[in-house]
Amino acid sequence: MQPARRDDWTSDHVWWLRSPMTSTLPVLAEPQHFDLAEKLVFAGLAVGSGTLFWRRFGPILKRILASKKDPDFRLRPLGRRAWDFFWEVLCQAKVIRQRPLPGLAHAFVFWGFCAFALVTLNHCAVGLGLGFLDPAGWFGQLYFYLAAAFALLCAAGISGLFVRRFLVRPRWLGEKLSWESGFIALLVFLLMVTYLAAFATADTSEAARVLWWAHTLCLLVFLPIIPHTKHLHLLLSPATVFLSRGGFSRIPPLAGDEDFGLVAGTDLTQLVSLQAYSCVECGRCTEHCPAANTGKVLNPKEIVLGLRSYLSELGPASAESLLGKYNSQEAIFQCTTCGACEFQCPVGIEHLPILIGLRRGAVNTGAWEDDHGGKLFLALERGSNALGMSATDRDKFVQKLELPIFDGTQEYCLWLGCMGGYDPKGREIIADFVRVMRYLDTSFGVLRKEKCTGDPVRRLGNDLVFQQLAEANLEAMALNNVKKIVSICPHCVRTIQEDWKEYGTPPEVEHHSEFLARHLEQLPKIRGEEKIVFHDPCYLGRYRNVYDEPRAVVRASAQLVEAPRSGERSFCCGAGGGLAFLGEETGERVSHVRAKELVDTGATTVGTACPFCNTMFRDALATKGSGTPQLLDIAQLTARALPTVGPSSAN
Amino acid sequence: MKILVAIKQVPERDAQVHIDASGTWIDEAGIQWALNESDAYALEEALQLKEKHGGEVVVVSAGPERVGSTIREALAKGADRAIHIDCAMGRLDALGVAQLLAAAIKSESPDLTLTGLQSDDLGYGQTGVILSELLGLPHSSLILHVEKTEQGLTVKRELEEGWFQTIELPLPAVLTIQSGGNKLRYATLMGIKKAKTKEVRRVTAQELGTTATPVVSLARISAPQKQKSTQMIGGSPKEAAAALAEKLKFEARVL
Numbered sequence: 071m072q073p074a075r076r077d078d079w080t081s082d083h084v085w086w087l088r089s090p091m092t093s094t095l096p097v098l099a100e101p102q103h104f105d106l107a108e109k110l111v112f113a114g115l116a117v118g119s120g121t122l123f124w125r126r127f128g129p130i131l132k133r134i135l136a137s138k139k140d141p142d143f144r145l146r147p148l149g150r151r152a153w154d155f156f157w158e159v160l161c162q163a164k165v166i167r168q169r170p171l172p173g174l175a176h177a178f179v180f181w182g183f184c185a186f187a188l189v190t191l192n193h194c195a196v197g198l199g200l201g202f203l204d205p206a207g208w209f210g211q212l213y214f215y216l217a218a219a220f221a222l223l224c225a226a227g228i229s230g231l232f233v234r235r236f237l238v239r240p241r242w243l244g245e246k247l248s249w250e251s252g253f254i255a256l257l258v259f260l261l262m263v264t265y266l267a268a269f270a271t272a273d274t275s276e277a278a279r280v281l282w283w284a285h286t287l288c289l290l291v292f293l294p295i296i297p298h299t300k301h302l303h304l305l306l307s308p309a310t311v312f313l314s315r316g317g318f319s320r321i322p323p324l325a326g327d328e329d330f331g332l333v334a335g336t337d338l339t340q341l342v343s344l345q346a347y348s349c350v351e352c353g354r355c356t357e358h359c360p361a362a363n364t365g366k367v368l369n370p371k372e373i374v375l376g377l378r379s380y381l382s383e384l385g386p387a388s389a390e391s392l393l394g395k396y397n398s399q400e401a402i403f404q405c406t407t408c409g410a411c412e413f414q415c416p417v418g419i420e421h422l423p424i425l426i427g428l429r430r431g432a433v434n435t436g437a438w439e440d441d442h443g444g445k446l447f448l449a450l451e452r453g454s455n456a457l458g459m460s461a462t463d464r465d466k467f468v469q470k471l472e473l474p475i476f477d478g479t480q481e482y483c484l485w486l487g488c489m490g491g492y493d494p495k496g497r498e499i500i501a502d503f504v505r506v507m508r509y510l511d512t513s514f515g516v517l518r519k520e521k522c523t524g525d526p527v528r529r530l531g532n533d534l535v536f537q538q539l540a541e542a543n544l545e546a547m548a549l550n551n552v553k554k555i556v557s558i559c560p561h562c563v564r565t566i567q568e569d570w571k572e573y574g575t576p577p578e579v580e581h582h583s584e585f586l587a588r589h590l591e592q593l594p595k596i597r598g599e600e601k602i603v604f605h606d607p608c609y610l611g612r613y614r615n616v617y618d619e620p621r622a623v624v625r626a627s628a629q630l631v632e633a634p635r636s637g638e639r640s641f642c643c644g645a646g647g648g649l650a651f652l653g654e655e656t657g658e659r660v661s662h663v664r665a666k667e668l669v670d671t672g673a674t675t676v677g678t679a680c681p682f683c684n685t686m687f688r689d690a691l692a693t694k695g696s697g698t699p700q701l702l703d704i705a706q707l708t709a710r711a712l713p714t715v716g717p718s719s720a721n
Numbered sequence: 722m723k724i725l726v727a728i729k730q731v732p733e734r735d736a737q738v739h740i741d742a743s744g745t746w747i748d749e750a751g752i753q754w755a756l757n758e759s760d761a762y763a764l765e766e767a768l769q770l771k772e773k774h775g776g777e778v779v780v781v782s783a784g785p786e787r788v789g790s791t792i793r794e795a796l797a798k799g800a801d802r803a804i805h806i807d808c809a810m811g812r813l814d815a816l817g818v819a820q821l822l823a824a825a826i827k828s829e830s831p832d833l834t835l836t837g838l839q840s841d842d843l844g845y846g847q848t849g850v851i852l853s854e855l856l857g858l859p860h861s862s863l864i865l866h867v868e869k870t871e872q873g874l875t876v877k878r879e880l881e882e883g884w885f886q887t888i889e890l891p892l893p894a895v896l897t898i899q900s901g902g903n904k905l906r907y908a909t910l911m912g913i914k915k916a917k918t919k920e921v922r923r924v925t926a927q928e929l930g931t932t933a934t935p936v937v938s939l940a941r942i943s944a945p946q947k948q949k950s951t952q953m954i955g956g957s958p959k960e961a962a963a964a965l966a967e968k969l970k971f972e973a974r975v976l
Contacts (some may be wrong), residue, residue, distance in 0.1 A: 171727065324910075327914050330910055330911050433909065434909050434910040434911055435909060435910075435911045436906065436907075436912065441904060442909075444904060444905065444906065444907050447907035447908075448905055451736060451907065451908060452733060452734060452735075452755050453735055454735050460735060461735035461737075462735070462737075524969070532907070532909075532910075533910045533949040534909060534910040534913055535907075535908075535910055690819055
């Protein structure tokens with residue numbers, strides 16, 4: 071680089087090569103003439119920093135790569151992966167959407183880093199006398215100014231995040247203050263300041279040299295800190311997002327005769343290990359977790375960090391149980407599988423396959439001993455329903471409602487499910503939905519015999535019983551020539567549509583909210599001033615992406631009120647993941663917390679679209695005494711407007 | 722301790738049974754089969770004793786091909802190996818089954834033999850008792866809990882109206898196990914996979930050398946008459962509640 075080059079570059083003849091800012095605006099100063107000693111010192115430090123970095127990062131990479139291959143991993147479709155990468159990584163959509171202010175601060179830092187990639191490369195090259203971006207050239211000047219704008223935003227962003235972490239201190243970030251975070255924030259801030267300050271000096275000044283070295287040292291100190299702190303997500307999370315299984319709560323199939331789920335280190339797959347090391351400890355998962363918010367042991371963030379500690383201390387070849395020192399069995403079985411954690415995670419961690427994987431490991435090997443769980447498993451091993459009732463009870467109900475038996479000629483197979491077939495409240499919902507279907511002249515029938523779809527055993531990790539139930543049901547579906555199923559239970563819908571796929575091709579299935587919304591035009595409505603708060607069931611919202619249909623049904627007869635947490639951030643009722651069948655919860659009851667939130671909206675009616683939510687709130691509201699809102703399923707809301715003919719009561 | 726458990730395959734609890742053309746048995750077509758309930762408790766007791774004192778649990782079951790699935794279930798729950806007496810259950814009576822079991826068990830000479838109290842289909846409650854007689858061993862029936870002592874066994878036996886009896890008896894012995902004494906374990910995927918490699922020895926009645934002719938035969942079977950009765954309980958709420966609790970406990974037996 072020649073000191074005189076600026077004059078060469080500002081050629082008036084080639085006007086379009088000339089930067090418009092050349093004559094008036096300051097230019098980034100780059101120190102000139104590094105002597106050999108200085109170059110060697112720089113090279114030595116860079117090599118040292120790189121070595122330190124690799125000595126920490128290498129083993130992590132090795133542990134991830136040495137983990138078991140994911141049996142079901144497919145790189146295609148690439149389009150979905152590319153989109154996730156663009157939306158979640160490059161646009162920082164998840165980060166911003168969930169926590170707009172800190173999210174934007176983070177995005178500024180991220181975009182700052184992206185913009186700085188080229189700047190940093192050139193910065194280091196300058197140290198060796200090989201600078202390739204001319205600060206006065208049209209591109210260089212443009213780019214350095216662009217980077218300067220990002221640097222300003224990045225400095226502001228990192229300051230904001232520093233204030234949040236060390237002064238505001240939201241409890242999701244954990245009790246412990248991490249000095250490393252503060253130090254890293256300082257380094258990032260200094261990187262930006264040293265860059266910006268270089269615009270105020272000249273190439274030849276001593277200040278330029280000092281700034282260059284300060285910037286360099288910040289970089290070289292920063293690099294080795296990355297691998298052993300949460301800043302590892304800088305390197306890993308883009309890959310984690312890109313490589314994620316996709317979908318939601320996608321439970322991988324068991325591979326071979328020796329796979330029982332996540333039992334020991336040898337069962338951790340590359341994706342699980344990658345995800346464990348990607349956690350940035352932001353605590354979004356914990357913030358939304360119904361268990362963590364009601365005084366349970368389970369904290370999804372700690373589950374992921376527990377796996378990371380296991381990997382770091384024992385490695386992926388260890389035969390020691392994953393449950394014990396690093397994670398507790400008690401915590402694993404407190405998960406309602408509501409999926410709020412996975413839905414919110416900004417770095418692509420898929421918590422549900424991990425949590426359910428750990429449950430599979432405990433249940434498939436018999437390590438989990440629980441009175442209620444054992445009873446449920448036995449009821450489904452031998453009987454037909456999760457409630458442990460005799461199948462003849464369902465027959466009686468079918469006779470009482472005079473439900474037609476599905477014979478292959480009807481359009482819909484109405485799936486009763488355990489709740490609809492055996493639970494008193496679930497039967498009321500079925501009865502009202504049947505009234506609606508009869509009013510619409512929809513042809514439907516019910517199967518002569520039904521077995522539980524296997525939802526509770528699937529989520530509790532009992533693959534043996536799940537397989538038996540899925541196969542028996544798929545066989546019955548094929549035998550009866552079922553093409554279309556409609557169900558009042560989002561858990562049944564999810565299990566039929568997604569989970570049965572492991573054992574065959576399930577028929578088309580829809581939730582009754584979708585059916586009702588489609589037929590709203592043909593149904594009578596009562597226009598009232600009644601205020602109804604709609605509770606989004608996890609398995610309808612997050613699992614199926616159905617938010618508008620049940621709301622349309624509610625709006626048809628009343629004024630819709632929204633709970634503080636609704637839509638994709640809805641708070642679980644506490645029943646999912648098989649927990650409806652397990653014993654008393656520790657801490658506060660999830661259903662009570664949610665019921666209070668729904669009552670506090672001032673609504674006169676709580677609208678639900680899931681028989682499990684319904685049963686949880688029925689009990690929770692019963693403890694609230696008089697003046698509590700009534701509780702109705704959307705089928706019941708719809709049926710209220712129908713002329714009263716036919717059987718109106720199920721029991 | 723070597724423990725032998727005799728188990729029976731019976732129609733599943735939810736099975737819809739229909740009487741066959743002969744009028745002396747049910748139509749077996751389309752029936753789902755399961756492990757007899759009290760046999761499941763006998764197996765559980767055996768597995769718990771093995772876990773405490775070591776040894777081996779061998780299951781033995783008589784019946785046609787279909788019995789294999791119930792045997793596999795027992796192996797999956799933790800039994801070490803099995804003997805399948807391949808025969809048509811057809812017209813066998815309790816004595817006939819006990820003779821087959823005794824012939825198969827003799828060569829095993831177990832320390833303890835367990836059976837369920839009674840079968841859920843025929844409900845004679847005789848097989849285990851006759852078996853002990855054929856083997857010439859001491860026995861006790863209606864057992865809820867078994868404890869191994871230095872001399873032999875201490876067992877808890879259920880009497881009527883909430884009374885229990887504690888009995889000591891020497892080994893070897895035969896016990897018939899009552900339901901509900903333990904919590905049953907669930908079958909696991911790992912158990913099923915392991916069961917595939919466990920030994921199931923198949924023997925026929927001819928090989929065992931027993932040619933039993935039934936001494937008891939079924940004349941006719943019929944579905945129970947459906948009856949609904951309503952009782953009104955009078956008196957003060959306190960008296961009525963007490964009377965209701967009494968009835969629920971001893972008549973309906975649901976408490």
